[in-house]
Amino acid sequence: MSEKDPIIKDLVSLVHKAGKEVMNIYEGEIHTQLKEDSSPLTQADIKADNIILAGLYEDYPQIPTISEESYKIGKIPNLEDSFFLVDPIDGTNEFINKNDEFTINIAFIKNKITKAGVIYAPAKKKMYFSGLENKAYEIEFSHDVEEVPFQNKRQISVNPISENPxxxxxxxxxxxxxxxxxxxxxxxxxxxxxxxxxxxxxxxxxxxxxxxxxxxxxxxxxxxxxxxxxxxxxxxxxxxxxxxxxxxxxxxxxxxxxxxxxx
Structure with missing residues (x-):
């Protein structure tokens, strides 16, 4: 990650900010309602969505954003070659059940191809990200730190192809x-x-x-x-x-x- 890849630092900071608020809710009482499609919605979905959308608009006002929550209430911007995709709480059922298996997701899309992404699992103290330099990383840290410790990032890679089970x-x-x-x-x-x-x-x-x-x-x-x-x-x-x-x-x-x- 270098000065050639500033977008990923912005996205990482944004999901970390959202993650702090989400964990405050997760560690307390979760209030649930049903959306029109009968899927669950919590106050954490709304809070994280608001934080991320506001941050993306401030940092990248020229790039449209599609999020799960804004889409489901009919807020659909005109898409261009580049846009962001946001899932403020992926795994709402897991969030409600408090099994720690939920994430906050942001992706950057260009010409229909996903180019950068951040997945933050704050309850598991793990964040994964990849930027425009086409390398993937993992960082482990507690959600209540002031800043994401980029110096602790670890490059990750898939297992090589083999004939093993x-x-x-x-x-x-x-x-x-x-x-x-x-x-x-x-x-x-x-x-x-x-x-x-x-x-x-x-x-x-x-x-x-x-x-x-x-x-x-x-x-x-x-x-x-x-x-x-x-x-x-x-x-x-x-x-x-x-x-x-x-x-x-x-x-x-x-x-x-x-x-x-x-x-």
Whole structure:
């Protein structure tokens, strides 16, 4: 990370700021309501969304932003070649259940390709990020530090391709029969079940090799993890083996089925 990559420092600082507020809520009483699509919403989703959107507008007023919460209330900017995708709380069910498996995600998209991403799991004291220099990093720190300790960052990379049995990671809340059938085609030695975009980080850091998602997701669920995984040597591909792309406004920002791998 260098002066050539200032965007990632801005995004990291922003998710850290949001993470502090989110953890204050997480450590207290969580209030939940249902959105129009019957998915849960907490005060942490709203607080983090407000912090991130305000920060992005202040730092990058020329770049539009799509966030999960603003999209669902109809606030959709005119997209250009470059834009941000934000999921203020990825894994709201995990947040409500207090199992620590939730993240705060920001991705930078250019020409339909994810170019930079930050995933912050404050309850796990871990942050993952990748910038325009195409390297992926992990930092461990407590959410209550004043500044993110960049000096402690550790470059991460995927496991090399081999014929050894695989470690697969799957969704805690969204696994299905289709996924189980798909995995019968692979030699699996271990399965890690976890929530949110942590699954991408497990592959990026060499803990797992495969994450199939054969069910509905939105772009903001995936883009940051995709950027980090790609910078670490992996990728996210749809079923025709092409790379997952972003800015699918005509499809309501929904993704097709995809597979995240270590290659």
């Amino acid at each position: 695989l470690t697969v990671t799957i969704s805690r809340s969204h696994s299905n029969e289709k996924t189980e059938e798909f995995l019968k085609n692979y030699n699996i030695k271990n399965t890690i079940i976890t929530g949110s975009s942590i699954k991408f980080c497990l592959i990026a850091s060499g803990i797992a090799e495969l994450y199939p998602r054969l069910g509905p997701t939105h772009e903001w669920d995936v883009a940051a993890g995709h950027a980090i995984l790609k910078a670490a040597g992996g990728n996210v591909r749809i079923m025709d083996k092409s790379e997952l792309q972003y800015g699918k406004e005509e499809e309501n920002f929904l993704n097709p089925d995809f597979i995240a791998t270590n290659f």
